[in-house]
Amino acid sequence: MADSSRVVPRSFFDRSVLDVAPGLLGKLLVVNLGGSTVTGRIVETEAYGADDDPASHAYQRRTHRNAVMFGPPGHLYMYFIYGMHWCANVVTGAEGDASAVLIRALEPVAGVPEMQARRTGRRDRDLTNGPGKLSAALGLTGAQNFSDLTGHPSVVQIRDDGTPPPDAPGVSSRVGISVAQDYLWRFYIAGNPWVSRARPSGGTDV
DNA sequence: CATGCGATCCGCT
DNA sequence: GCGGATCGCATGC
Numbered sequence: 001m002a003d004s005s006r007v008v009p010r011s012f013f014d015r016s017v018l019d020v021a022p023g024l025l026g027k028l029l030v031v032n033l034g035g036s037t038v039t040g041r042i043v044e045t046e047a048y049g050a051d052d053d054p055a056s057h058a059y060q061r062r063t064h065r066n067a068v069m070f071g072p073p074g075h076l077y078m079y080f081i082y083g084m085h086w087c088a089n090v091v092t093g094a095e096g097d098a099s100a101v102l103i104r105a106l107e108p109v110a111g112v113p114e115m116q117a118r119r120t121g122r123r124d125r126d127l128t129n130g131p132g133k134l135s136a137a138l139g140l141t142g143a144q145n146f147s148d149l150t151g152h153p154s155v156v157q158i159r160d161d162g163t164p165p166p167d168a169p170g171v172s173s174r175v176g177i178s179v180a181q182d183y184l185w186r187f188y189i190a191g192n193p194w195v196s197r198a199r200p201s202g203g204t205d206v
Numbered sequence: 207c208a209t210g211c212g213a214t215c216c217g218c219t
Numbered sequence: 220g221c222g223g224a225t226c227g228c229a230t231g232c
């Protein structure tokens with residue numbers, strides 16, 4: 001990369017998902033697909049645990065779909081939802097710890113024309129303010145499942161340009177789930193206009 | 207602005 | 220066969 005940011009090392013992801021999820025706020029998600037580079041700043045995340053979290057895809061047991069979550073940290077877990085959307089997750093914790101962070105919203109940083117081309121007809125504010133939207137804008141699908149986020153070069157990277165996570169992130173229950181609503185495992189940069197609009201109960205937003 | 211619903215398909219029972 | 224870590228549009232206030 002020709003900028004001053006650097007790839008976030010695997011050790012960053014080799015921690016509790018409840019540390020990594022808020023820690024990812026402010027980091028950059030960089031995708032190189034189709035001959036172009038698209039970058040977004042992470043402004044909203046959700047933590048998903050293993051057999052301690054009824055809302056997690058890894059709650060029941062290891063299956064073909066959730067296999068990535070059981071692997072080493074720093075890899076990408078892509079899943080298909082509602083028959084039409086892809087969601088992007090970062091695997092956390094040591095190998096065998098099946099936890100991951102769902103990236104729920106990005107602030108566009110570079111490659112906005114590519115994002116607009118992938119989401120024709122959408123207003124700019126709707127390019128990346130949701131997990132399905134940002135995957136579409138960045139071109140992420142199941143083809144990128146298992147990608148190593150710490151390689152360089154790599155198709156998908158998490159980079160750090162020196163922007164620290166907020167001292168006091170917004171915290172709430174997770175969006176769109178019907179169980180474990182007392183888990184306040186959603187984190188976001190309070191007041192950031194790119195955060196998805198949903199505000200579940202228990203939030204501390206302004 | 208809030209609520210409601212249809213689209214569309216995969217994973218798991 | 221059922222339900223889902225969503226989105227976009229339509230409706231109604």
